[in-house]
Amino acid sequence: MKRKQRHRLRAAIVGGLFFAWFVAIGVRAGYVQLYNGNWLSHQAAGRYEREVTLKGKRGTVYDRRHETLAMSIETTSVAAYPGMIEDKARAAADLARALGLEAKEVRRRLDSGRSFVWIKRQAGPKETAAVRALKLSGVGFLPEHSRFYPNGVLAAQVLGFTGVDGQGLEGLEFYYNGDLQGENATVTVVRDARGRGFGTLAEQAAPRAGGDLVLTIDRQVQFIAEQALTEAVSEYQAQSGMALVMVPRTGELLAVAQYPSFNPNAFGRSDRATWRNRAITDPFEPGSTLKIFSAAAALEHNISAPDTIYYCENGTYRVAGHTVNDTKPHGWLSLQQIVKYSSNIGAVKLVEQMGPRLLHTTLEGFGFGTRTGIDCPGESPGALSHYKRWTVVDTGAIAFGQGVSVTALQMIGAAAALANDGILMRPYVVQAVLGPDGQPVRTTTPEALRQVVSPQTALTIRRIMHSVVTEGGTGVQADVPGYAVSGKTGTAQKIDRTGSYSRDRFIASFVGFAPTERPAIAVLVVIDEPGKAIYGGLVAAPVFSRIVRETLGYLDVPPGGHLPKLRVAVDAEVQG
Structure with missing residues (x-):
């Protein structure tokens, strides 16, 4: 009997202990849930969410x-x-x-x-x-x-x-x-204790x-321009190059080619200097391509006619103690021939007659010295100081493209204005922004900025520029069989670190359009620091010819449009 009582007592004690233990656990669980629930949830979320x-x-x-x-x-x-x-x-x-x-590095993150x-x-598919x-x-x-x-x-x-x-x-x-x-x-x-995913609280939100x-860029035209430019930079061992193709009547850019370039799929492996769009960010002195705008100013303000003649001093001319030289000596040249033979002295004589104010007004009208407003980042305004700050030497130098800096975009836009009957268009590269549904949200329409020169002046300059690519002109290598083209060569000395013009570093360029009478495209080629040759007519003009030939063919622009009468008139030597 006593033994049975001892068993009951022992069972009661053990049961009591278990009961007390369960009560303690229950009380603790209740306390944790009631008073520490938020803190624990936060800790769990921090670990598993x-x-x-x-x-x-x-x-x-x-x-x-x-x-x-x-x-x-x-x-x-x-x-x-x-x-x-x-x-x-x-x-x-x-x-x-x-x-x-x-x-x-992986261990550091862990x-x-x-x-x-x-x-x-x-990560790539194989890596994943x-x-x-x-x-x-x-x-x-x-x-x-x-x-x-x-x-x-x-x-x-x-x-x-x-x-x-x-x-x-x-x-x-x-x-x-x-x-x-x-x-x-x-x-x-959300992850479980073993790191396995079991869902998202956002129910797979789809952004x-x-x-x-x-x-406005055309992939094929862009390829044509890039290929021609790359081969030219390589052939002439140049530092870099640019080539732009624009539709004159709208301002649309069909191509903006640059060399060297980079692969945006692996941009980190390339030099940061190649990332920027130098066609709109980097100004340069244009050299003789600016003469077409000096000539346009003279024609527009009735200072000169195409056949007005100027004495070009047989290749050497002194201006306020400074000497202006031509690459070849010339005597009397008409305005047409000043552009055709690219006479620096003829351009200076022209501007001496015109005065700095009219030249500045015209250059400013063509967009030099101000941003075009293109829809790209980092555009430079170039540099065109006010004419009241020009000295006599400055005025003469600006007439043939020194003492002023332009961007490639400004130059092709100004040339395109001559191709567009004197109307300057705002350049752009984006036609439309489409919504996720594929419908247009915004569209860009061609915007005429201003009438810079009259249609007659623009046509006259186009025909004068056509003479540049005919026999005896500085740009004969820019000619395109089957088409009448217009253009102008440029060879500009670069400024070295001392602020003086370098004797061995040049920018060779060619700007023009085709066909002459009704231009479908305007093209600019700029080759920076060519090694084998320096002149725009030798280095840049062939690139222009190739881009124009292949692009007009691609765009199905019919051949024709030669100007035989103009050739005879312009090629005739002026005696005096």
Whole structure:
């Protein structure tokens, strides 16, 4: 009997202890839930939840014929939850090997003390597959978009590029970033204790995509210009080059070619100096291409006629203690022949008769010294000082393209105004911005800035410029069989570090349009510091000819338009 009582007592004590233990656990659980619930939830979220911002797909950039120039493709980024990784050293080594990273850098991220870290953004398909095969706890994969330029270096400086976060950093990607970038969506990524994903609190939010751009650039014309330019820079061992193609009546740019270029798919591997669009950012002294605008000023203000003659001093002329030289000695030349033979002395004599005010007014009207307002970042206004600050020497020098700086964009825009009956158009490179539904949000229409010179003056200058490519002119190598073309050569000395004109560093250029009577395109070629030859007629004119020939053929512009009567009149020697 006593033994049975002892068993009951022992059972009661054990039961009481268990009951007390369960009561204690219950009280503790209640206390934790009631008083520490928020704190614990926060701690859990910090360990197993992470808010990640996903960007909407960036818009596509098309050329004028809707050929793709820039697009976004779906990629996968690799992330990690360090708190869920037991052997960080081994995980770092495995991840580094699979992703082509430094093991020390991966280990540093895993040891950062943060609950979530990126291991590699926008990893390649093979890299992603290699990481998945590792089956590492605490490693996850998030969908993103990567920018891809299917044509490589084509129009690289115009397009620009984006960073890893999809933010436009250069070119149109930067300028139109607000239109191209998609909307952001925040997704809460949830992981279990083993690092496995089991959903998102945002129910797979889908960010809104960005808008598309339709450019004025034509991929084929751009290719023609880039190929011709690249071969010329290589042949003449030049430092760099630019070639622009514009539609005179609208201001649309069909091509903006530059060499050297870079691949925006791997912009980090190239020199930063190649990233900028030098056609709009870098001013230079134009040299003799500016003579066509000096001549236009004289004609427009009735200072001279095409057959008005000037004595060109047989190649040497003194102006206020300074000597002006021509490459070849000339006696009497008409205004037509001053342009044809590119006489510096003839240009100085012309401006001496005209005066600085009218020259400045005309150059300013053509857009020199002010920004064009093109829809690209970083445009330079060039430099054209006020005529009241010009000395006699300054006035003469500006007449033939020294003492003034222009951008390639300003030069082709001014030349295109002569091709467009004297009307200066605002240049642009984006035709339209399309919404995610493909419908236009904004469109760009051609904008006439002003009538710089009369249609008659513009036509006369076009015909004078046609003589430049005929026999005896400085630009015969710019001629295009089957078409009447107009143009002007330029050879400008560069300024060295001392502020003096260099004797061995030049810019060779050629600007013109075709066909002469009704120009379909205007073309500018600029070759910086050519090594084998220095003159625009030898270095840049053949590039102009090739671009014009191939572009007019591509655009189906019919041949014809020769001006035989003009050739006879201009080629006749003026006696005196």
